[in-house]
Amino acid sequence: MLDQQSSSPSEPSIEDMIISLANSGKQRNRMILIGAPKWVEKIIYLLHAARITEVRDWSQQVPTHHPNEVISLMQRPKVEK
Known part of the structure; x- marks a missing residue:
């Protein structure tokens, strides 16, 4: 999952990712x-080892x-607490 670097039509572009974040x-x-x-x-993986995030929560590269x-x-x- 994490090493994928190919740019294919089904893979979001950086611009798509930013727009999605901004419009959420x-x-x-x-x-x-x-x-x-x-x-x-x-x-x-370091963030996962520190129990901050899960590896599966990250998007593909x-x-x-x-x-x-x-x-x-x-x-x-x-x-919210």
Whole structure:
């Protein structure tokens, strides 16, 4: 899941991801990772090991317009205490 970098018609573009985040009517907490594919994957697993996020909560890596750079998003509902 995390190493996929191909850009196919069924895969969302960065612009689609940003528009989706901006237009979401629900209050959500979000994390965005942008960097080299291996670094993004490493941080996702470190956040999981620290019990901050689940690996399955992250989007697939989507290539940016820069070589060897991807973006991955994590969203979860905002919890009010």
